[in-house]
Structures are given as structure tokens and as C-alpha cells.
Amino acid sequence: xxxxxxxxxxxxxxxxxxxxxxxxxxxxxxxxxxxxxxxxxxxxxxxxxxxxxxxxxxxxxxxxxxxxxxxxxxxxxxxxxxxxxxxxxxxxxxxxxxxxxxxxxxxxxxxxxxxxxxxxxxxxxxxxxxxxxxxxxxxxxxxxxxxxxxxxxxxxxxxxxxxxxxxxxxxxxxxxxxxxxxxxxxxxxxxxxxxxxxxxxxxxxxxxxxxxxxxxxxxxxxxxxxxxxxxxxxxxxxxxxxxxxxxxxxxxxxxxxxxx
Amino acid sequence: xxxxxxxxxxxxxxxxxxxxxxxxxxxxxxxxxxxxxxxxxxxxxxxxxxxxxxxxxxxxxxxxxxxxxxxxxxxxxxxxxxxxxxxxxxxxxxxxxxxxxxxxxxxxxxxxxxxxxxxxxxxxxxxxxxxxxxxxxxxxxxxxxxxxxxxxxxxxxxxxxxxxxxxxxxxxxxxxxxxxxxxxxxxxxxxxxxxxxxxxxxxxxxxxxxxxxxxxxxxxxxxxxxxxxxxxxxxxxxxxxxxxxxxxxxxxxxxxxxxxx
Amino acid sequence: xxxxxxxxxxxxxxxxxxxxxxxxxxxxxxxxxxxxxxxxxxxxxxxxxxxxxxxxxxxxxxxxxxxxxxxxxxxxxxxxxxxxxxxxxxxxxxxxxxxxxxxxxxxxxxxxxxxxxxxxxxxxxxxxxxxxxxxxxxxxxxxxxxxxxxxxxxxxxxxxxxxxxxxxxxxxxxxxxxxxxxxxxxxxxxxxxxxxxxxxxxxxxxxxxxxxxxxxxxxxxxxxxxxxxxxxxxxxxxxxxxxxxxxxxxxxxxxxxxxxxxxxx
Numbered sequence: 149x150x151x152x153x154x155x156x157x158x159x160x161x162x163x164x165x166x167x168x169x170x171x172x173x174x175x176x177x178x179x180x181x182x183x184x185x186x187x188x189x190x191x192x193x194x195x196x197x198x199x200x201x202x203x204x205x206x207x208x209x210x211x212x213x214x215x216x217x218x219x220x221x222x223x224x225x226x227x228x229x230x231x232x233x234x235x236x237x238x239x240x241x242x243x244x245x246x247x248x249x250x251x252x253x254x255x256x257x258x259x260x261x262x263x264x265x266x267x268x269x270x271x272x273x274x275x276x277x278x279x280x281x282x283x284x285x286x287x288x289x290x291x292x293x294x295x296x297x298x299x300x301x302x303x304x305x306x307x308x309x310x311x312x313x314x315x316x317x318x319x320x321x322x323x324x325x326x327x328x329x330x331x332x333x334x335x336x337x338x339x340x341x342x343x344x345x346x347x348x349x350x351x352x353x354x355x356x357x358x359x360x361x362x363x364x365x366x367x368x369x370x371x372x373x374x375x376x377x378x379x380x381x382x383x384x385x386x387x388x389x390x391x392x393x394x395x396x397x398x399x400x401x402x403x404x405x406x407x408x
Numbered sequence: 409x410x411x412x413x414x415x416x417x418x419x420x421x422x423x424x425x426x427x428x429x430x431x432x433x434x435x436x437x438x439x440x441x442x443x444x445x446x447x448x449x450x451x452x453x454x455x456x457x458x459x460x461x462x463x464x465x466x467x468x469x470x471x472x473x474x475x476x477x478x479x480x481x482x483x484x485x486x487x488x489x490x491x492x493x494x495x496x497x498x499x500x501x502x503x504x505x506x507x508x509x510x511x512x513x514x515x516x517x518x519x520x521x522x523x524x525x526x527x528x529x530x531x532x533x534x535x536x537x538x539x540x541x542x543x544x545x546x547x548x549x550x551x552x553x554x555x556x557x558x559x560x561x562x563x564x565x566x567x568x569x570x571x572x573x574x575x576x577x578x579x580x581x582x583x584x585x586x587x588x589x590x591x592x593x594x595x596x597x598x599x600x601x602x603x604x605x606x607x608x609x610x611x612x613x614x615x616x617x618x619x620x621x622x623x624x625x626x627x628x629x630x631x632x633x634x635x636x637x638x639x640x641x642x643x644x645x646x647x648x649x650x651x652x653x654x655x656x657x658x659x660x661x662x663x664x665x666x667x668x669x
Numbered sequence: 670x671x672x673x674x675x676x677x678x679x680x681x682x683x684x685x686x687x688x689x690x691x692x693x694x695x696x697x698x699x700x701x702x703x704x705x706x707x708x709x710x711x712x713x714x715x716x717x718x719x720x721x722x723x724x725x726x727x728x729x730x731x732x733x734x735x736x737x738x739x740x741x742x743x744x745x746x747x748x749x750x751x752x753x754x755x756x757x758x759x760x761x762x763x764x765x766x767x768x769x770x771x772x773x774x775x776x777x778x779x780x781x782x783x784x785x786x787x788x789x790x791x792x793x794x795x796x797x798x799x800x801x802x803x804x805x806x807x808x809x810x811x812x813x814x815x816x817x818x819x820x821x822x823x824x825x826x827x828x829x830x831x832x833x834x835x836x837x838x839x840x841x842x843x844x845x846x847x848x849x850x851x852x853x854x855x856x857x858x859x860x861x862x863x864x865x866x867x868x869x870x871x872x873x874x875x876x877x878x879x880x881x882x883x884x885x886x887x888x889x890x891x892x893x894x895x896x897x898x899x900x901x902x903x904x905x906x907x908x909x910x911x912x913x914x915x916x917x918x919x920x921x922x923x924x925x926x927x928x929x930x931x932x933x934x
Contacts, residue, residue, distance in 0.1 A: 158503045162504065251413075261602070262609065267624075305755040308725055308755065309757075313768050328757075384512075384519075
């Protein structure tokens with residue numbers, strides 16, 4: 149393995165990579181090797197992005213679409229956390245609950261969240277319930293699994309100490325298992341948030357009447373490639389923002405616990 | 409003979425089936441337009457198995473989907489794993505490629521679907537492209553992590569023994585990174601299925617996603633359920649195949665871990 | 670009358686022909702307010718003895734009882750001090766000590782008062798609102814002891830409590846424990862592999878054989894300690910210099926050596 153690079157070198161090489169990519173892209177587009185319709189130049193995409201910030205497309209401006217998407221996303225992830233975390237903790241403590249739920253969960257796990265779309269469409273039409281259901285399906289497993297693992301793998305000595313102190317079930321779950329599992333739960337939330345965001349896009353491609361995914365499908369329909377790309381950029385930016393914020397949150401919590 | 413777990417699982421399954429039957433057919437608590445009864449589902453299964461639905465039998469659709477997943481997955485491994493190895497091994501390569509990755513990563517694979525359709529139409533090619541893309545990223549990242557996680561002494565030992573480059577890659581680098589690499593492969597496979605179903609839902613002529621889409625538009629819940637279960641079975645089946653391959657490739661790892669425990 | 674009683678206790682791990690016999694024919698009584706230490710070679714089952722009294726393990730044959738009641742489950746009447754402290758990292762010192770009292774549904778005023786008393790007893794007043802990871806090993810173990818003491822338990826079970834501490838801290842804690850047991854005598858079962866620690870702290874020392882563990886012999890320390898008035902010394906090193914101390918220590922060492930030598934083929 150070659151040696152570690154200095155920060156300057158990393159930036160230099162990074163810039164090289166980035167510039168090459170954009171350059172290659174621009175070349176393909178400008179020379180017409182790929183029809184302009186299908187591969188607009190990078191600056192055309194940026195231009196469109198900025199235009200969409202204030203101009204309506206498919207009913208709303210880009211920020212409005214984003215907000216619509218984000219709301220569904222937030223509800224879905226919140227629901228997943230509110231159900232998944234307590235359930236996971238209880239499964240980690242009550243063996244019988246684990247025995248009942250785990251096989252069901254293992255069976256359902258293989259159904260991609262997106263496969264719930266037809267039922268979501270059937271039950272909710274293009275209302276807000278559909279995407280929320282899909283997002284829930286995507287965000288639920290990590291919440292459940294991480295809470296479960298957190299509870300199950302608490303240091304046995306701590307459980308013994310709590311039992312020795314005469315701790316009842318409810319207190320055991322809320323004051324012992326829950327705090328002990330916080331690092332695992334937070335890590336799971338980060339994964340949940342990511343999966344939820346991905347599921348959101350998928351859901352909106354099919355069962356929505358507003359939102360960034362919906363906007364992109366409409367744009368594809370009228371062959372407005374710049375709009376599609378602008379949508380992708382927006383999705384990527386928001387997704388990155390969410391991940392960065394959650395990582396920070398995770399780091400803060402780990403530090404408070406004396407884990408770092 | 410039967411573990412406690414298995415017995416409870418079976419009992420739960422039975423209980424659920426009973427509740428299912430009661431809620432839908434017997435008491436009509438859930439209308440057939442919303443969720444199918446067991447008999448509805450069975451009827452749909454028989455139809456699609458024998459007479460076919462939406463241009464094909466269940467087998468045709470399933471095989472079509474599996475084919476696409478396999479192709480996208482394989483192309484993703486062939487492109488992703490070597491890239492991951494390269495990035496893991498060469499810090500220069502990592503520095504060059506990283507920013508590109510950082511930009512592309514947050515874009516959910518499914519977000520590429522409209523673009524793929526614009527570029528390649530509604531046929532198989534667009535689907536394979538999106539599948540490739542969604543499977544590509546986990547492969548690269550996990551292979552990269554796998555390389556970086558190799559114990560330094562192992563690499564030093566190989567160099568001390570004068571191992572030439574390609575032998576080194578084949579006999580040291582790849583095996584040593586394979587535990588994490590396989591984790592990446594599993595994630596890639598999962599992503600492949602998700603993407604495939606989504607892509608087929610958006611627009612396709614064949615495939616399980618097509619079945620789901622048609623069933624939804626025909627308001628045919630029984631068929632939807634059949635489609636979902638088929639997706640689950642195919643997903644489970646391919647994952648099982650992968651784990652068989654993993655066990656054969658990583659037998660040494662399990663033994664080593666057991667020894668350390 | 671808080672006493673511990675092992676009646677013909679047998680303990681194995683596993684089942685059938687592959688079962689490992691850990692404890693064999695354990696008969697031992699810890700009388701009211703007596704401090705009994707168990708020493709023995711590694712793996713002899715001494716910790717298992719403690720865990721049986723604590724209720725974390727069950728006997729296969731025989732009975733373990735505390736004050737006449739057979740032990741079935743863990744509980745605050747048999748407070749445990751663990752080797753690895755087992756403090757809850759997300760709770761402050763005060764909250765760690767409080768949990769047991771809250772589980773007993775003690776009224777708030779009483780809890781505050783009892784906690785204040787035990788904090789003073791263990792010199793933890795200035796650290797009451799700190800988190801465990803902010804404290805040294807010795808302090809953390811003090812918190813663990815405080816948490817046990819505040820419960821006013823029937824018996825106190827200490828499982829190699831100073832094993833995770835460095836040598837100097839260990840000595841300080843041993844002196845403190847002696848001070849505590851002389852001022853607030855309790856029924857204590859103390860597990861250790863450090864012979865000097867056992868002789869210094871205990872009223873009687875039980876020596877176990879290697880696996881399957883049996884009680885080989887029980888030495889009376891208290892009579893000698895009182896006759897020679899060890900307590901006139903504050904410092905541990907002065908006590909350990911005494912002939913009477915050395916004699917007892919050597920006796921135990923020899924007994925343990927027999928066990929070790931029997932192992933080497």
C-alpha cells in the first residue's frame with residue numbers, strides 16, 4: 149500500500165478526479181457524441197436547477213416539491229422509530245416476544261419496501277399515506293434490528309446488577325436497556341434515515357402527485373433531461389445533508405457516553 | 409428434534425393464517441378490494457401459474473426478473489470489486505475517485521430510473537443499468553473497506569516473501585478482503601432486487617414488477633400478493649445461493665473465528 | 670439473623686456424559702455478621718458459589734439458603750459487588766445508587782437521606798453528580814459498594830471486587846473495607862484469589878480444591894486476629910509483617926500449592 153497523502157495532495161488528486169469527470173461529461177455533451185437532449189452539459193443542468201428554484205414545474209417549484217417529499221419522509225421515519233425501537237427493545241428482553249416476531253420479520257425482510265407500492269396505491273391512492281407506508285417499510289428494519297441488538301447485547305453484568313437491585317420489567321427496559329442501546333439505536337437511525345430517503349424516491353416515482361420523485365417522472369415524460377438531472381442533484385444534496393447531520397448527532401452522543 | 413424456536417414460529421404462522429382467513433373471507437372485516445383472502449390468493453396463483461397473467465406465466469416473469477438481476481449484479485461485481493481493490497490499495501486512486509463517489513453516493517439508485525429510461529428506453533437495458541448502479545456502490549465501498557482492514561503484518565509478510573504483483577492480488581489481497589467483500593455482495597444483491605422491482609414497476613413488459621404493476625391497475629389484490637410473495641422467494645433464493653458461495657469461499661474465516669472465541 | 674448456608678451443594682455445567690462438574694459436596698455456613706472469604710485456584714468454582722447465593726445460577730442438587738429461605742432469584746437482599754463494577758454508564762453516581770432504592774419504592778425523602786449517608790461513608794460526596802467514566806477505578810468500585818450498602822442488605826456478596834484495580838488502589842480499598850466492616854458489621858461472602866487479602870479481611874477463610882471444587886478446609890482467622898490485636902495497626906503493611914499473619918498466610922499458600930502441584934502431571 150502506498151503512503152498516506154497530505155491534505156494538499158488529497159485535495160489536488162480529488163480536484164483532478166472531479167475536473168476529469170466534469171470535463172469528460174462536457175466533452176460528450178458539447179461535441180454531440182451524445183445527443184444534447186439526453187446528455188445536457190453540466191452548466192445547463194445547473195442553470196435548470198436554479199431556474200426551478202423559483203419556477204413551477206409539474207405544479208410546484210423545486211423547493212415546494214422538496215418540502216412535500218421531506219414531510220412524507222419525516223413522518224415515515226418517525227413512525228418507523230416510534231414503533232421499531234420500543235418493539236426491538238422489548239424483543240431483546242422478552243424471549244417469547246422475540247420468538248414470535250423474529251420469524252415473521254425474517255420472512256417479510258426479503259420483500260423490498262418498493263414491492264409494497266401496489267398495495268399502497270390500492271389503499272391510499274396518490275394520497276400521503278402511500279409514500280409514508282413505503283418509507284416506513286424501508287426505515288423500519290434498521291430501527292427494529294438495532295434496538296433489538298442493542299438490548300440483547302448489553303453487558304450481562306449490567307443486567308445482573310439491575311436484577312440484583314430488584315429492577316422490574318418496565319424499568320429494566322426504560323432505564324437499563326434503552327440507555328445502554330442508545331449507540332446502537334442511533335446508528336440504526338442513521339441507516340434508517342438513509343433507507344427511508346431511498347424508499348421515498350422509489351415511492352414517489354409511482355404513487356405521488358407531488359414531490360421530487362413525481363417531478364422527475366413528469367420530466368421524463370416530456371423529455372426534459374435537465375429537470376430530471378436537477379431533481380437528482382436536489383435529492384443527492386438533501387440526502388447528503390441528512391446523513392451529515394445524523395453522523396454529527398451520533399458522534400456527539402458517543403462522546404457524551406465516554407465511548408470516544 | 410424441533411427446536412423451541414421452530415415450534416413457536418410454526419405456531420405463529422398457523423395463527424396468522426387463521427386470522428387471515430377469518431378477517432377476510434369468513435367475517436369480511438377486510439374488503440376483498442383491499443386485501444385478498446387466502447382463496448383469492450390461491451386462485452390468482454393458479455391463474456398465473458397455468459394460464460399466465462400480463463403476457464406470461466409466473467415462471468416466465470420470475471425468470472425474466474432473475475435474469476436481469478443476475479446480469480446487473482454480475483456486471484456490478486466485475487466493475488465494482490476491482491475498483492474497490494484499487495481504491496483500497498492505492499491511496500492516490502482513492503484520492504482521485506473519492507470526490508466523484510461522494511457526489512454520486514447520496515443519489516438514491518432509484519433516482520436514476522427516469523434518467524435511465526430517457527437514455528435507454530423502457531426495455532431491459534435501462535433496468536440493467538439501474539441495477540448495475542445500485543449494486544455497484546456497496547460492492548466498491550465494502551471491498552475498499554475490506555482491503556483497508558487487512559492486518560499490516562500480512563501484507564508485509566507477502567512482500568518479504570517476494571510475491572509478484574498479480575500473485576499478490578490473487579492469493580493475498582483478494583482472499584484477505586473477502587469477508588467484508590462478501591458483506592458488500594450481500595448488500596449489492598439486496599439493492600439489485602429493490603431496484604429491479606422498482607424499475608419494473610415504473611415500466612416493463614415482463615417481470616415480477618410488471619405483474620405487480622398490472623395487478624395494481626387491474627385492482628387485483630390476489631395477484632399483488634402472489635407477486636410480492638414471488639419477489640420474496642426469489643430474493644431469498646438468490647441470497648441463499650450467495651451465502652453458499654460465501655461459505656465455500658470463507659470456510660477458513662469461520663474456522664479461524666471459532667478458534668479465537 | 671442474616672446467614673448463608675450451603676447444604677450439600679452440587680453444580681454441573683452442561684448435561685449428560687459431557688457435563689462438567691464444577692462444585693462438589695459444598696457445605697458451608699456463613700454466620701450472622703461473619704466475614705467469610707473463599708480462596709482457591711483458578712476455575713475452582715469459587716465465583717460460582719457466590720453466583721449461587723446471588724441467584725444468577727441454580728444448584729443442581731442441594732440447597733443454598735439465606736436466613737433460612739432458599740435462594741431462587743437475584744434481589745436486593747443479597748447485594749452484589751462485581752469485579753468489573755457494573756455501574757450504569759449513563760447514570761450519575763447518585764442515580765446509580767438510587768436505582769435500588771427506587772425499586773423498593775422507598776419514599777423520596779428517605780432515599781435522599783440514605784444516599785447522602787452512604788456518599789459520606791464512602792467519601793463520594795464531591796462526585797455525586799459525576800458519570801462513571803469520569804472516575805478512577807477505585808472510585809467506581811466505591812460507588813458499587815455504596816450502591817450495595819445503601820440497600821441495607823441481609824448479606825453482601827463480593828466477587829473479587831478489587832481484582833480490576835491497580836496494586837496501590839487495591840491496598841487503599843482493602844483498608845477501607847476493614848474500616849467499614851468493623852464499624853458496620855455485615856454478613857459477607859468474599860471471593861478472591863489473593864491470599865493476603867483474604868487473611869487481612871476475613872473472619873474465616875475457606876480453601877477450595879481445584880475443579881471439581883470442594884471445600885478443602887476452613888481456617889479461623891478471627892481468633893488469631895483478636896488474640897494478636899491486629900486492629901491496633903492502621904496500615905496494612907504493618908499487619909502483614911506480623912508473625913501470626915505470615916503463619917496463616919503460609920498455611921493457606923501450602924494448601925493451595927498442593928492443589929496446583931496435583932494438577933501438573
